[in-house]
Amino acid sequence: MISSPANRRNSLNFSGGPGALPESVLQQVQESIIAVPEVGLSILGISHRSDWFAGVVAELESNIRSLMGLSSNYHVLFLQGGATQQFSMVPMTLLRGKEYAAEYLHTGYWTGKAIPEAQREGPVRMLWSGEDMGFTRLPKDDELDFSVDAPYLHYASNETVEGLQFHRVIGRDDVPRICDMSSDFLAGPGEFDRFSLIYAHAQKNIGPAGVTVVVVKDELLDGAPTDLPGFLDYRAQIKAHSIFNTPPVFAIYVILLVTRWLRDEIGGLDAMDRINTAKADMLYQALDRSCDFYQARAHRSDRSKMNVAFTLSSPELESQFLAAAAHAGMSGLAGHRSVGGIRASLYNGLTISAVETLVSFMEEFRARRR
Template sequence: MARIFNFSAGPAMLPESVLSQAAEEMLDWQGTGMSVMEMSHRGKAFVEIAARAEQDLRDLLQVPAGYKVLFLQGGATGQFSAIPKNLIGDKRSADYINTGSWSKKAIAEAKQTIGVNVVAQSDNKDLLGIPAESIWQCDPEAAYFHYCANETITGVEFPTIPSVEHAPLVCDMSSTFLSRPIDVSRFGLIYAGAQKNFGPAGLVVVIVREDLLDRAQPDTPSVWHYKAQAEADSMLNTPATYSWYIAGLVFQWLKAQGGLAAVGERNERKAKRLYNAIDSSSFYHNPVEPSARSWMNVPFVLANSDLDKTFLDEAAAAGLHTLKGHRSVGGMRASIYNAMPEAGVEALVDFMQTFEKQHG
């Protein structure tokens, strides 16, 4: 069996050991005679799987008391609508910062429920980055403050947690979730779609502070009603059981890697190696301000765009797949999530240097 290095932005590669364990357990999970995907979500076996996954996630992130961890459906996009429905309370508007495509989508969805105050937006198309906090125009009466930690398409990432005190901090953490330690206590709510960094598509994790659970509008759909789902242990309806199971295996794998501190150090090394290769060349270019460069998604363009197809074809032949940039920005993009080994980044860098020598 030949495994490729898959640089897809999501659904993305998973740890090989996780896939192997899932394959071994496909027909018979621990002597039950059933696959996990055949189990009742209310049966003892799956309840055990779900409980361990939640506890392992809490351990990895050191989630403090006073937070609920929900395993829901609808992806991060579903949360674009669920968040204003659940957190509006008696407020009229919320603060959003626009740093790219996913921020824009979140803003558009929120506007259907609540007034949106865009505190700042990234406008420089030549050098992408994060607007300085000193120019943010926040509303002191905002229901919450929303930001996207990492814009997967353009590779723009907040280097630190924003210093927001006037409202609960809400973060779309889909493509940085579990990539390094974070201080959960700084947030009112964190959400993340699984398919980027910790599982297959079909699952979204929401970590929400308990004091925010009584803010939901009466017409909030029950499947996205945080308090209702928390009271039902995320099983108000049939959850994405197999995705939840795989995410649990990834949580166990992350623990075995030494936890998020060790994983974060490795992710930083991978990103630095790739950015150094780009910056040391006149053949490749990354359009993001260095202080806002993503560890997870590294976009780059070739000096001669006529070579894009040749680059992609030859990369695929070398076992380096899914490097084509998002259709809205073009160029290339290497997504180097937790499951991407350092060997994959080294193989990409070696290929890029060889390609430059041949075509530069």
């Protein structure tokens, strides 16, 4: 039987993606589906060639640069194909025809997807892999031997599946850094100007599925191949201001609303980080005081603020936990299919009160099974 609309509205979204969106943004989206106030048409029917949408793209580019503290030599693109397309676009642009190997870190499920795509285009050196240890930690500085000759270094700032997050920038400043920030993009401040290219699909922190944000530094594209298909050429997308073909107007508009929310209601990325830190601390404290009833997957120093992955003592108990959580109105807590367990994703749009509800449920669940 399909649950009632009332029950659905009360559900809390802890999914690894698509993630929760802020309530005020959802209210504006609801209104815009009927008619965008300044246009009088549904957002689902506004032309991507309209002056209004060109203004949306221009404002969104500016908002993201401002939130990240980036100068005008960084272009902001809104592309399709998800982060998966970037697994190919990056090496097509930067590795094809190169003598020296690009360096990749294999820190979890998603970086494991990126490496084979790069190997199609040129030599790849796997600088470090956490596979043998079950992707439960990230490398220490003394485990990384970066090459000055690498065309670029690629890594993910946050591994969504395993709940691992870098809390520092790694690599050499004289080698371009390429970073998949899909699951912690705009979740807090960072040294973003130390990266040459950042990509992030929107369905975690900043919007619905269908858009991937790419932030790319001008100099990175000097000497890129000239025979790339236009759709897969960053320079062509820059020239077209992301309207090379018909873009997902609705999804891009929602991201604009999220950036306004971050700027005007939250107060910027420092403030967003304080909220996200409070949420993560609350949940990890619940794990740590559970006397190993709940066990965090990640080493303490590498724990993600975005994706809290943990296990219980048996698959049967985990199934009971998930069923009880769903009955209590909490959705999306099942771990990724590749690792199982439990995963609570605490993206920007998820409120502190939602985490309080989860922690209270966890403590009650544990008390009933002592």
